[in-house]
Amino acid sequence: xxxxxxxxxxxxxxxxxxxxxxxxxxxxxxxxxxxxxxxxxxxxxxxxxxxxxxxxxxxxxxxxxxxxxxxxxxxxxxxxxxxxxxxxxxxxxxxxxxxxxxxxxxxxxxxxxxxxxxxxxxxxxxxxxxxxxxxxxxxxxxxxxxxxxxxxxxxxxxxxxxxxxxxxxxxxxxxxxxxxxxxxxxxxxxxxxxxxxxxxxxxxxxxxxxxxxxxxxxxxxxxxxxxxxxxxxxxxxxxxxxxxxxxxxxxxxxxxxxxxxxxxxx
Amino acid sequence: xxxxxxxxxxxxxxxxxxxxxxxxxxxxxxxxxxxxxxxxxxxxxxxxxxxxxxxxxxxxxxxxxxxxxxxxxxxxxxxxxxxxxxxxxxxxxxxxxxxxxxxxxxxxxxxxxxxxxxxxxxxxxxxxxxxxxxxxxxxxxxxxxxxxxxxxxxxxxxxxxxxxxxxxxxxxxxxxxxxxxxxxxxxxxxxxxxxxxxxxxxxxxxxxxxxxxxxxxxxxxxxxxxxxxxxxxxxxxxxxxxxxxxxxxxxxxxxxxxxxxxxxxxxxxxxxxxxxxx
Numbered sequence: 001x002x003x004x005x006x007x008x009x010x011x012x013x014x015x016x017x018x019x020x021x022x023x024x025x026x027x028x029x030x031x032x033x034x035x036x037x038x039x040x041x042x043x044x045x046x047x048x049x050x051x052x053x054x055x056x057x058x059x060x061x062x063x064x065x066x067x068x069x070x071x072x073x074x075x076x077x078x079x080x081x082x083x084x085x086x087x088x089x090x091x092x093x094x095x096x097x098x099x100x101x102x103x104x105x106x107x108x109x110x111x112x113x114x115x116x117x118x119x120x121x122x123x124x125x126x127x128x129x130x131x132x133x134x135x136x137x138x139x140x141x142x143x144x145x146x147x148x149x150x151x152x153x154x155x156x157x158x159x160x161x162x163x164x165x166x167x168x169x170x171x172x173x174x175x176x177x178x179x180x181x182x183x184x185x186x187x188x189x190x191x192x193x194x195x196x197x198x199x200x201x202x203x204x205x206x207x208x209x210x211x212x213x214x215x216x217x218x219x220x221x222x223x224x225x226x227x228x229x230x231x232x233x234x235x236x237x238x239x240x241x242x243x244x245x246x247x248x249x250x251x252x253x254x255x256x257x258x259x260x261x262x263x264x265x266x
Numbered sequence: 267x268x269x270x271x272x273x274x275x276x277x278x279x280x281x282x283x284x285x286x287x288x289x290x291x292x293x294x295x296x297x298x299x300x301x302x303x304x305x306x307x308x309x310x311x312x313x314x315x316x317x318x319x320x321x322x323x324x325x326x327x328x329x330x331x332x333x334x335x336x337x338x339x340x341x342x343x344x345x346x347x348x349x350x351x352x353x354x355x356x357x358x359x360x361x362x363x364x365x366x367x368x369x370x371x372x373x374x375x376x377x378x379x380x381x382x383x384x385x386x387x388x389x390x391x392x393x394x395x396x397x398x399x400x401x402x403x404x405x406x407x408x409x410x411x412x413x414x415x416x417x418x419x420x421x422x423x424x425x426x427x428x429x430x431x432x433x434x435x436x437x438x439x440x441x442x443x444x445x446x447x448x449x450x451x452x453x454x455x456x457x458x459x460x461x462x463x464x465x466x467x468x469x470x471x472x473x474x475x476x477x478x479x480x481x482x483x484x485x486x487x488x489x490x491x492x493x494x495x496x497x498x499x500x501x502x503x504x505x506x507x508x509x510x511x512x513x514x515x516x517x518x519x520x521x522x523x524x525x526x527x528x529x530x531x532x533x534x535x536x537x538x539x540x541x542x543x544x
Binding site (some may be wrong): 002012013014015016022023024025026027028030031032033034035036037038039040041042043044045046047048049050051052056060061062063064065066067071072073074075076078079080081082083084087093094095096097098101102103104105106107110112114115118120121122123124125126127128129131132133135136138140141143145149150152158159160161163165168169170171172173174176177179180181185186187191192195196198199200202203204205206208209211212213214215218219221222223224226227247250251253254255257258 | 282424
């Protein structure tokens with residue numbers, strides 16, 4: 001089982017459920033450790049005071065904040081915890097909202113909440129909330145503090161387990177209107193129809209298992225090769241597509257190619 | 267808010283159509299940022315590399331990358347070898363196929379970006395946007411960003427194209443492996459009914475303006491207090507009690523809701539999101 005990164009209490013009205021938080025994402029990245037090239041020994045990171053040029057232990061490290069007038073304010077982790085004493089132990093459900101109303105841009109990291117405790121009371125309270133949330137398309141909104149940062153969270157249910165997704169605060173999502181969108185000129189019905197046909201021809205069901213992490217595959221291949229030889233893998237060729245001169249022509253060509261592909265039974 | 271800086275000028279390709287676009291970050295962090303400092307003198311903390319064997323500082327030029335193949339045993343790649351295994355960005359976002367947009371579970375969404383139309387790309391941009399909206403489809407695309415291949419979903423959103431990088435299926439935890447062996451006794455119909463009433467009483471229309479980072483403000487207040495030379499009190503936290511009697515806790519919650527709703531009705535004309543009870 002993945003390690004719990006937080007444990008505390010999920011509070012729903014006056015019902016408190018002890019829970020553990022585990023990540024719903026497994027880290028499958030290929031991680032490298034820095035080594036000293038000469039002797040192959042692992043590199044250690046040591047923290048030094050820049051002024052004294054001496055090593056510093058974790059206990060002697062604080063958090064420095066530079067104010068607008070250039071003054072430095074130092075807080076310890078304990079002092080920082082005073083900003084939200086309760087929320088570091090409890091996720092308080094504030095409201096329930098319709099799942100469809102949440103902009104996916106607000107969603108950050110998915111986690112799973114597991115009941116912490118074997119007692120019937122704990123399991124049943126957990127199950128009650130999961131059952132009730134499964135019965136409608138609602139998400140519970142709450143807040144809690146994880147690693148000295150407050151998170152707005154959306155709690156729902158997946159496969160009978162309570163899921164928790166940390167959210168960005170709405171003021172952390174940039175307004176879409178700040179981006180140069182499409183031209184105001186509506187496309188001609190013919191061009192739109194041709195584009196829709198290209199999309200239809202290239203359409204398939206969403207099957208996430210079909211996509212492989214090429215980056216991971218490539219790094220693991222490089223590791224294998226490093227084990228065998230000291231050869232350097234070749235670089236890939238570059239390709240730079242250009243904007244088409246005639247959009248309609250290109251759409252027609254795309255469509256016939258897509259249909260060929262479809263016929264060939266991809 | 268200033269116009270977001272473009273992270274990359276790219277060409278969006280679907281079929282044989284190429285549309286010049288700009289990639290912008292759709293989100294921005296407003297966390298209060300701290301530096302690591304030495305508590306005794308306030309000096310900056312530096313991270314220095316040391317060889318664990320020689321106990322000597324090592325310059326970055328002497329660092330190689332090790333992939334652990336067995337405990338304490340590494341396959342060693344030089345930084346050049348690692349760089350060669352890193353894909354080169356051809357600045358192309360290639361849409362491979364289209365899928366029904368609502369089939370993608372948001373749990374796959376990693377980071378959100380906006381695509382803006384670049385010069386000469388407006389017509390193609392608008393076409394793809396309108397056609398995706400018309401068909402309720404999302405484009406599934408590949409591109410190289412920050413030195414790695416990314417899978418991405420492309421959808422219309424508020425008149426522009428929204429790109430989400432996607433997690434791979436094998437990166438998601440298997441929930442069936444996490445579920446407790448014993449799910450516990452099923453709640454009684456009465457408990458379910460009371461819980462549903464409680465959910466209903468706390469239901470609000472989601473209004474983003476109602477959710478501000480209060481913690482961010484509280485941290486800034488702490489910083490101001492400390493700057494003014496005040497002592498920060500570190501409060502004790504009481505552990506919440508776990509109720510033995512679920513039905514009684516639900517009943518008490520409902521009564522508390524009733525009470526606060528009645529009180530609010532008298533003063534506030536508009537329905538407000540539920541205030542936290544602390």
